[in-house]
Amino acid sequence: xxxxxxxxxxxxxxxxxxxxxxxxxxxxxxxxxxxxxxxxxxxxxxxxxxxxxxxxxxxxxxxxxxxxxxxxxxxxxxxxxxxxxx
Amino acid sequence: xxxxxxxxxxxxxxxxxxxxxxxxxxxxxxxxxxxxxxxxxxxxxxxxxxxxxxxxxxxxxxxxxxxxxxxxxxxxxxxxxxxxxxxxxxxxxxxxxxxxxxxxxxxxxxxxxxxxxxxxxxxxxxxxxxxxxxxxxxxxxxxxxxxxxxxxxxxxxxxxxxxxxxxxxxxxxxxxxxxxxxxxxxxxxxxxxxxxxxxxxxxxxxxxxxxxxxxxxxxxxxxxxxxxxxxxxxxxxxxxxxxxxxxxxxxxxxxxxxxxxxxxxxxxxxxxxxxxxxxxxxxxxxxxxxxxxxxxxxxxxxxxxxxxxxxxxxxxxxxxxxxxxxxxxxxxxxxxxxxxxxxxxxxxxxxxxxxxxxxxxxxxxxxxxxxxxxxxxxxxxxxxxxxxxxxxxxxxxxxxxxxxxxxxxxxxxxxxxxxxxxxxxxxxxxxxxxxxxxxxxxxxxxxxxxxxxxxxxxxxxxxxxxxxxxxxxxxxxxxxxxxxxxxxxxxxxxxxxxxxxxxxxxxxxxxxxxxxxxxxxxxxxxxxxxxxxxxxxxxxxxxxxxxxxxxxxxxxxxxxxxxxxxxxxxxxxxxxxxxxxxxxxxxxxxxxxxxxxxxxxxxxxx
Numbered sequence: 001x002x003x004x005x006x007x008x009x010x011x012x013x014x015x016x017x018x019x020x021x022x023x024x025x026x027x028x029x030x031x032x033x034x035x036x037x038x039x040x041x042x043x044x045x046x047x048x049x050x051x052x053x054x055x056x057x058x059x060x061x062x063x064x065x066x067x068x069x070x071x072x073x074x075x076x077x078x079x080x081x082x083x084x085x086x
Numbered sequence: 087x088x089x090x091x092x093x094x095x096x097x098x099x100x101x102x103x104x105x106x107x108x109x110x111x112x113x114x115x116x117x118x119x120x121x122x123x124x125x126x127x128x129x130x131x132x133x134x135x136x137x138x139x140x141x142x143x144x145x146x147x148x149x150x151x152x153x154x155x156x157x158x159x160x161x162x163x164x165x166x167x168x169x170x171x172x173x174x175x176x177x178x179x180x181x182x183x184x185x186x187x188x189x190x191x192x193x194x195x196x197x198x199x200x201x202x203x204x205x206x207x208x209x210x211x212x213x214x215x216x217x218x219x220x221x222x223x224x225x226x227x228x229x230x231x232x233x234x235x236x237x238x239x240x241x242x243x244x245x246x247x248x249x250x251x252x253x254x255x256x257x258x259x260x261x262x263x264x265x266x267x268x269x270x271x272x273x274x275x276x277x278x279x280x281x282x283x284x285x286x287x288x289x290x291x292x293x294x295x296x297x298x299x300x301x302x303x304x305x306x307x308x309x310x311x312x313x314x315x316x317x318x319x320x321x322x323x324x325x326x327x328x329x330x331x332x333x334x335x336x337x338x339x340x341x342x343x344x345x346x347x348x349x350x351x352x353x354x355x356x357x358x359x360x361x362x363x364x365x366x367x368x369x370x371x372x373x374x375x376x377x378x379x380x381x382x383x384x385x386x387x388x389x390x391x392x393x394x395x396x397x398x399x400x401x402x403x404x405x406x407x408x409x410x411x412x413x414x415x416x417x418x419x420x421x422x423x424x425x426x427x428x429x430x431x432x433x434x435x436x437x438x439x440x441x442x443x444x445x446x447x448x449x450x451x452x453x454x455x456x457x458x459x460x461x462x463x464x465x466x467x468x469x470x471x472x473x474x475x476x477x478x479x480x481x482x483x484x485x486x487x488x489x490x491x492x493x494x495x496x497x498x499x500x501x502x503x504x505x506x507x508x509x510x511x512x513x514x515x516x517x518x519x520x521x522x523x524x525x526x527x528x529x530x531x532x533x534x535x536x537x538x539x540x541x542x543x544x545x546x547x548x549x550x551x552x553x554x555x556x557x558x559x560x561x562x563x564x565x566x567x568x569x570x571x572x573x574x575x576x577x578x579x580x581x582x583x584x585x586x587x588x589x590x591x592x593x594x595x596x597x598x599x600x601x602x603x604x605x606x607x608x609x610x611x612x613x614x615x616x617x618x619x620x621x622x623x624x625x626x627x628x629x630x631x632x633x634x635x636x637x638x639x640x641x642x643x644x645x646x647x648x649x650x651x652x653x654x655x656x657x658x659x660x661x662x663x664x665x666x667x668x669x670x671x672x673x674x675x676x677x678x679x680x681x682x683x684x685x686x687x688x689x690x691x692x
Contacts, residue, residue: 033146034508039269040142040181041512052291053298059396060509062294066273068175069290069513071392073399076508 005081012049012063013077020050021082030079042066043080087133088249091160094170095182096139097514099202103170103232104136105523107242114530120149121426121434124156129242132249135160141178142268143185147507148431161189166248166255167197168241171227174203176280178512180272187225187257196248196255198226200241205231207281215279222275224260293516297389307393310386311412314377318370318416319447325369333362351560352551360547363598364540364651367419368532374413374420375528378427381409383519387427388511395509401490402497403440404433405509411437411486414444418652419539422659423531432504436497438656439669440489442647445482448599451619452643453481455603459623460636484644492676500668539654546650547597554594563608568593582642582681583635596648634689638681645677 005011009024023045026035042065043049052069053062060073092107094100104112108127115124125136137160138153145151161167169186171179183199190197201216220227228244230237248255263271297303337358341350381387387406395405406428413421421441428434445453457474464473553568563569564587572590579589587609595602603619610625612618626636647653647670657666 033144036144037141037146037510040144041510042178044269053294055298055392055396056300057396060392062298062392062513064291066177068178069294071388071509071511071513073395073509076510 009081009083011078012051012072012080012082013061013074015049015051015082015084017051017054019084020048021084023047023049023080024083025081027079027081034076038076038080041070042068043070048085049082087128087131089160089163089165090129090132090134090168090245090249091157091165092134092136092168092170093157093182093186094139095141095172095175095179097512098139098170098172098175098179099232100136100139100170101523102520103200103202103230104134105520106232106235106238107245108134110522110526112526114527116534117152120152120431121429122149122153122156124153130246132245135165140182141512142182143189147429148505149429158189161193161195164193164195164252166245166252167195168245169197169199171199171201172203173201173207173229173281174515176201177272177276180275181268183223184263184268184271187223188259191257191259194256196252197257198228198244198248198255199223200228200230202230202232204229205234205236212281214281219275219279222260222279224258226255290513290516294389294513297386298392303393307390310381310390311409314374314381314409315412315416317373317377318413318420322369322373322416326366329365329368330362333358333365337362348555348559351555355555355560356548356551359551360544363547364536364543364654367417367651368536370417371420371423371532371535372528374424375531376524378409378424379524379527380519380521382427383517383524385514385516388514391511399509401494402433402436402501403490403493404428404430404437407433407437410441411444411489414441414446415482415485417446417448418442418444418649419535419655422652422655423535425659430505430507432497432501432506435504435660435665436493436501438660439496439501439665440493442649442652442669442673443485443489443492443645445485445644446599446649448649449643451600452595452602453478453640455606455619455623455626456636456640456643458619459626459631460633460640481640481644488645535655535658538658539651542654542657543651550594550597561608563590563605582638582678582685583632584639588639592642592646592648596650598651599643599648602643632689633692634685634687637688638685641684642677642681645673645680647673 005027012021012023015021023043025045026038038044047066049063049065051061052064055061058074060071061077063070063072063077092100092104104125104127107129109129112125112127115126116122122138124138127134127136137157138149140150140153140157143154143157145154167186167190169183171183187197207214216227216229226244228237228241230241232238297306337354340358341354344350344353378387381390387409390408391405393405394408398405398407407425409427410421410424413424418441421444422438425434425437425441428437457477461474461477465471466473466476550568553571554563554566556567558565569586569590572586572593575589576586579585579592587606590609591602591606594605603622606626607622610622612622612625653666653670656669657663660666
């Protein structure tokens, strides 16, 4: 089930290449332990994130966050709520 | 001996630092069933223990649980703690660093921070307030560059001081920090006093654009994998031949010292034959471990896993399953050992379970024999393809397709409840690999294989030799105890239209698949059948075996897990006898079922 976000928010997976965004929350479906790990790795509320690269066949994408490059699959990125910065 | 624990997040240069401090004087400890490795080394009379890299002390995966449990236990002996921070990723490093410092305070262990990658900071003229950071953290921070060997002397001196005067490095909890979570504190400190700038990221990004996008990335991937495959399939062969030759010569020499026939045969064929049967795998294990080490150290392996992730996850596998599968086409043994790079226990087990379906090189002589005996040598499709060649290609394809299907099914059934871990990785930096530690790692892997798996392989080899030798001695295989067993169990192979001779050959090839050819030859009264496949093939055709029976034998061979060496390695890597027994019976059942179906389908249509 794909989580839905409102109010100008969208899922991280929808972020286009080179598009910057601010992280605004997480979907309720996200496992707590896993949410903690995302925070530990630099994906936390009010932090900034941008999509660096996408791979063919909906493979994992590269995201630049707080000076680190992370790779996430769609299953994870869909549960992260972001607000694009223009 | 005084102990020092080396702790840090992955990609912080911890391994290199460990190597620099201990000078490759290391021992590696493995924990069965998980990929956790703890390294022990010595520096000037001090024992240094290198733990696997961790992002935080809150475990997410089983591997992390094991590592963190061990880490916390090690704190009980009041060791000295050296915690590594990565200057280029300080905020992330501090998330772990602050937790470790707190644990050191609780457990009364002295602690010192080391900030690595200072060469990058200085080269890019980035400023930051190390002194203030040190003051705020409340523990000494030693700036180093493990790569350029800068600051190591000061670090070594500090370590020696720390083990002798621990009170000078004791940790005091900062009341300001109490209650504030580590991520916030890490961010706060880094923003106020840490290095700024995404310098590394830009350079790395350029390389990632090459390796991960589109056509060029695919070409690079293909070339690297082709290279890896060639290395184990072809280049390890001279070393393997050398080992076989040396062991055979040694066996003849030692056997020659004895006059009693049975003892001589026992020494040459059972003892030295048994030794040879597992030592022959060492070159492939060595080469594969070394090359994978290079790929991992250089940072490329993580990118290859990203490329392969999506297609493999359809079948319940992982992007990191690709290299083990590829290696399995040369030999299952190094392939199973290569699964250590797979972090998810479930995906690792599924990969290990399905690797034996890859057409390993030992099966080729058997396929050559059966294809020659049963498939006519005709040209099809207007002379473009050869029917025998097509069958071979089909067998290679059959291997991987069956593996993917079996994996997909088992991931939803038998292995459904296994612990899994999601795909979330911090990309390691690209760097030039350090080959010396990798050579040592390759040696260690090979040695572990010899000591742990060797015994099981050797034992089974000797047992089967005994069964095949008695009561009438060498070259009387068809009247031996083994033949008696084969005849007694003929009913098992009868539904597949195979008589007892094939039963014996199948049992014996459990030792090493290619032995099937020589053994079957002996059953037919042919000497040296391995060298003369055509002759044996004619015998088989002349014996009136149907095409269906031939195909069923080929299918049986493709699926049944006949290789005691593979089973021994799987037992060692999973730490579970149950897994191995289940796997063996599963494939025996599947092989039997599909062979039977193949037999009847073929006989019906042809």
